Amino acid sequence: MPSPLRVAVVGGGQIARHAHLPLFRELAEEVEVVAVVDATEELARAFADEFGLAHASADLDRTLAEVRPGLVVITSPPALHSAQAVAALRAGAWVWCEKPPCLSLAEYDAMLAAEREGGPFAAIVFQQRFGSSSQHLRRLIAEGALGDPYVAHCQTTWFRDDAYYAVPWRGRWESEGGGPAMGLGIHQMDLMLELLGDWSEVRAMAARLARDVETDDVTTALVRFSSGALATVVNSALSPRQVSHLRIDLAGATLELTHLYGYSNADWTYTPARDAAEIAWPPPEDVPSSHAAQLRGLLDDLRAGRRPRGSGEDGRRSLELVTAMYKAALTGRTVRAGEIGPGDPFYRSLHGDTPGWQPA
Template structure:
């Protein structure tokens, strides 16, 4: 059995991680829960029949020796926790964002072993059957080459949402809807269109009393020559997550909110017919992560794959805050945006 620990007992842990792990009970067992609040840790463990509760990640790693740790804590805590787990020999599956800068990402990568342990990010939208089918059709050449894409995350978060102290700041959340909300759709877009080269962006703080943006927009050019328009918002009362891919021979669209099934996809291609209906979910991604663990291979959305998404977010902020186009190749340790997503600048 793969021994699993959960760090952080907030809503995402109970709503998404626990059900996903229960669905893998034949090969994964939850052995411990960790939360800095002792009462909350014990209550979470009791509610979900977890045998041990801790307030210290260090103590849990020392006593339980888990194979895999799920990190479900606020963003500013991720890097230190992920590195500690990796150095203790545990694989990590971390809620987005994995970290708050490319510098932190590279520190995490340095803590991985050549043959594991590995860290992976929760980007569940890559793993539904619709996304798998789209990538299969592309590989077969059925759709032709990609040309144009739209990637829109138009969500709504009221002012009260930002009363949580770590939200809406560069230091603790890392960014606004670009980093915390639209990153899911942008990662999905990258899983389809691949390497990107250039980004031109704008970001604004239009209505929320926060340090970061509440809206961002960007144009992205990919290595293939394809171009994409990206919108991220927390000011949109009619919420929607929308992806559109125009290929030379067909259009493929996805409309959903926080997760999709096959019915949420449409296409002009007669070849569009996913062979199964697997919703995008933590469960879908966890299954592939555990498969990789059993094979001793790097899991999906890890390493170079995960860094590419972080690079796109970094490039968007760099362009928006400087007012200049940004090349992916420019995001090196010599760039201030490599170290902080806002590069020390203010909107």
């Protein structure tokens, strides 16, 4: 790959302006944003003028052919993610795609099919995984230093008003995919899976209580993990006091994280069990969870030609859990890991291709 790495941004909205472009400027010696693709030529040109980019277009295929970026950052609405990622991968570019990854497992598997051995690969922005405290705890749990996991609680209770849902693609099955489990809580659930590993079954409920949307605005679930641990999951767009919360009780300790959109070591509480073996806490470094922490690892993987974390089956796991939650909520039955595949209507959409669905 050339140095600096050439980057194209697809989607010139708020997340690109406030999260990605400032980050790429910080890493100017390693990466150079050379192009933007947006819904119209006018929008693309306005973004390019604001950030001093030479290439602006509404045509992704033409941009890929003319600019030949090494990395494509997808920050467009979710309904566009899969097709745009596939186009970039087929053009030989690596992909870093904002959450939610896409609208369905079928769309995600289409992205996987466009990857090639040794790259390019498509990674999903799951920055909650990459704080130093979570990485430290992940190693301790995997090594058994904290004992068996027993109980977890994963909570994303945020507030999104009617103005938020006035954006045309939000709150609609065909353009956002689902409600707060998909658009808000997937980050915290991904972190839960990062620490506790594979899940085995889920039961769930969903409701539309206050917002004028097609999807739900509250989801709850009970999750059993392969280890036997049990978790409750709550996702809400209706909660005036906003919080992101994760608690895990293991034989040797209780781990508790309270934050909103990002955390540092100080946001974790570590409570050892009585007579538990002493461990190193907090970790010696304090790297906050952030886009920057994930991107640095992604760039290392790109140069080495190895699959990055948050891609492939590793990136699919959170979307599969969200899909299972909706299937469980809409069918009233327990859903087991691995059961949603081609031929299952929930493989193609989170509402199971039931346009008239009404949540309880």
